[in-house]
Amino acid sequence: MTDPARLHVSPEFPAMLDRIDALADQLESDADAAEERGFLAEDTARALLGAGIVRAGMPANLGGHEFSPRQLIATIERLSRHDAAAGWTMMAMQHVTGTTAAYLGDVAAADLFASGDQALLAGHGTRPGRAVPVDGGFLVSGSWQFASGMAHATHVHSAIQVEGTGELRVLAMPKSQVELVDNWDVLGLRATHSIDYRCTDVHVPATHTYLATTTTPANGGAMYRVGLVNMAAIGHTGWALGAGRRLLDEMKALVAIKSGTHNAAVDTAHFHAEFAVAEAKLRSARAWAMDVWRDVEETLDAGGSLSTDQDTLIKLSLNHATRTAQEVGQVVHRWAGTTAIRRGPIDRFLRDIATGAQHITSNPVVLQNCGKWLSGAQSQARWEFLDLVP
Numbered sequence: 001m002t003d004p005a006r007l008h009v010s011p012e013f014p015a016m017l018d019r020i021d022a023l024a025d026q027l028e029s030d031a032d033a034a035e036e037r038g039f040l041a042e043d044t045a046r047a048l049l050g051a052g053i054v055r056a057g058m059p060a061n062l063g064g065h066e067f068s069p070r071q072l073i074a075t076i077e078r079l080s081r082h083d084a085a086a087g088w089t090m091m092a093m094q095h096v097t098g099t100t101a102a103y104l105g106d107v108a109a110a111d112l113f114a115s116g117d118q119a120l121l122a123g124h125g126t127r128p129g130r131a132v133p134v135d136g137g138f139l140v141s142g143s144w145q146f147a148s149g150m151a152h153a154t155h156v157h158s159a160i161q162v163e164g165t166g167e168l169r170v171l172a173m174p175k176s177q178v179e180l181v182d183n184w185d186v187l188g189l190r191a192t193h194s195i196d197y198r199c200t201d202v203h204v205p206a207t208h209t210y211l212a213t214t215t216t217p218a219n220g221g222a223m224y225r226v227g228l229v230n231m232a233a234i235g236h237t238g239w240a241l242g243a244g245r246r247l248l249d250e251m252k253a254l255v256a257i258k259s260g261t262h263n264a265a266v267d268t269a270h271f272h273a274e275f276a277v278a279e280a281k282l283r284s285a286r287a288w289a290m291d292v293w294r295d296v297e298e299t300l301d302a303g304g305s306l307s308t309d310q311d312t313l314i315k316l317s318l319n320h321a322t323r324t325a326q327e328v329g330q331v332v333h334r335w336a337g338t339t340a341i342r343r344g345p346i347d348r349f350l351r352d353i354a355t356g357a358q359h360i361t362s363n364p365v366v367l368q369n370c371g372k373w374l375s376g377a378q379s380q381a382r383w384e385f386l387d388l389v390p
Contacts, residue, residue: 007301008066008221012052014076016065019051021079027083032347038184039151040086049152053079053090054120057235058097059220062113066220069293073238077286080242081249084352085191087242091235092148092192096157097120099231100172102167102217102224107207111220112172121289122149123157123174123197123230125212126360126385129167131160137205138162140171143198147159149195150180158210160204168212170228171204178202188348188355213384215305222300229361229385230311233318237289240318242280243353244325247332250346252274254336271335278331285324289317295319306375311383315361316370322362331351360386 023044030041040048056075058064067075076094078085100121101113112119129142144158153175160169181196210218217224224231255266265271294311299306306314329350333340340346360366369388373376381388 004061004217004221005303006222007068007297008060008112008223010056010065010071012056012065013067013071016052016056016067016075017078020053020075020082020116023047023051024028024082027086028345031083031085031191031345032343034085035348038190039193040089040191044086045089045152045367048086048090049120054094054097057094057231058101058113058225059098059217060217062101062109062151063118064098064220066223069223069226069297070232070290072234073241073289073293076235076238076264077242077245080239081246082242082291084243084246084349084356085189087239088148088189088352088356089152089192091239092194093120093122093153095235096123096125096230099224100155100157100170102220103170103210103214104172105210105218107205107206108172111208119155119172120149120153121155121157122147122153122175125157125170126231127157128159129159129199131162131169131171131204131209134203137203137207138171138209139201140173140204141200141202143196145196146194147197148189148192148194150195150197156197160209169209170212171209173204173208176300181256186355188351188353190351217381218290218303222303224313225300226296226306229383230306230314232361233292233314236356236359237293237318237321239356240321240325240353240362241282241286241289243356244285244321244328245350247325247328247346247349247353248275248279248282250349251332251336254339254346265335265337274331274335281324282328285317285321289321292317310383312370312373315383315386316374317367319362319367319370322357322359325353326357 030044034040056065056067060066076091079298124144124146131138131140158171178197178199215225215227258264258266366386
C-alpha cells in the first residue's frame with residue numbers, strides 16, 4: 001500500500017515506455033488525418049488510454065500508477081517524441097484527470113473514479129468562470145478556452161471564482177453540462193481538439209470542487225503536494241523535450257539522405273557546428289530539468305514543502321526547455337531546406353512547437369518573475385499560480 005507521506009515511484013515505468021514505443025507506427029500513420037479532423041482517431045486514443053498514460057498521473061489508491069515527477073516527464077517526453085499532438089493531448093488529460101483525482105474528496109472520488117467507467121477530464125484552469133454560492137454548491141457560468149483532449153473526455157475541469165469571496169476553486173462536471181464550441185483552427189497542435197466551451201447557471205455540488213491553491217491532496221502520495229500549477233509544469237516540460245528530440249532525430253535522418261549530394265548544406269562545417277550546439281542545448285535542458293525535479297522529489301520524500309526557490313526553478317526549467325525546443329526547431333528549419341516546408345514530420349513538429357510554446361506556463365511574464373526572485377529584486381515574494389506576489 002502506498003504511504004501517502006512518501007514519494008511513490010512506480011515499477012510500471014519501464015513497461016510504460018515500451019507500450020508507448022509499440023504505438024509509434026500507429027501514431028505516425030494517423031498523424032496527417034488527425035490534423036485534418038482536429039483530434040486523434042478513436043482507436044488511437046483508446047490505445048493510448050489503454051497503455052495507461054492517463055493512469056500514470058493518477059493516485060495509486062484510486063487505481064492509478066502514480067508515477068513520480070521524473071517518471072511523468074520521461075513518459076510525456078517519449079510519447080511527444082513520437083507525436084507532439086498525441087503527447088499534448090494525453091499530457092493535458094493526464095494532468096487534469098490526475099489532479100482532480102488527487103484533490104477532490106471521497107464523495108467526488110467515488111462518483112468519478114470508483115466505478116468501472118473512470119472519468120477522463122479535459123478543460124481550462126485559468127481565466128475563471130463565475131460561481132454563485134447556493135445550497136450545497138455553486139451555480140456556475142463562464143466561457144473557457146483550450147480544452148485539449150475534449151474529444152476524448154467524459155468530464156470537464158474548469159477554474160471558477162466564488163462570487164462574494166473571490167476564492168478560486170476548480171470544478172469537475174460532466175461534459176454533457178457544457179456547450180462545446182468547435183473553433184480550434186490553428187497553425188500547430190491541430191490534432192489536440194483544444195476547443196472552447198461554456199455554460200450558464202449549471203449547478204455543481206461543492207463536493208466536486210476544490211481550492212485551486214491547495215497543496216494538500218485528499219488522495220495519493222507526496223507528489224501532489226507540489227500543487228496544480230507545478231503538476232502542469234511536469235507534463236509541459238516532458239512535452240517540450242520530446243518534441244525537440246524528434247526534430248533533431250528527423251534532421252539526422254535527413255542528413256543521411258542529403259549528405260554527398262551536390263552542394264549539400266549538411267556537409268558543411270557550419271551545419272555540423274550548429275547541429276552539435278543544438279544537441280548540447282537540448283541535452284543540457286533535459287539534464288537541468290531532471291536535476292530540478294530530483295531536488296523536488298527529495299524534498300517531498302522527506303516530508304518537506306517546496307521553497308520559493310524550488311518553485312522558481314520548476315517554472316524556469318520549463319521555460320528553458322520550451323525555448324530550447326524552439327531554438328532546436330530554428331536550427332532544423334534553417335538546414336532542412338525545402339523539406340521543412342513540405343508536409344511531413346519536420347513541418348508538423350515545427351508548427352506544433354511554435355504553438356505549444358505560446359502556452360501560459362512558458363510566457364515571458366513568468367520568465368520575468370523568475371528573474372525577480374533569482375536576482376533578489378523580490379526576495380520576500382512567493383508564488384501564487386504563475387504570479388510572484390510580495
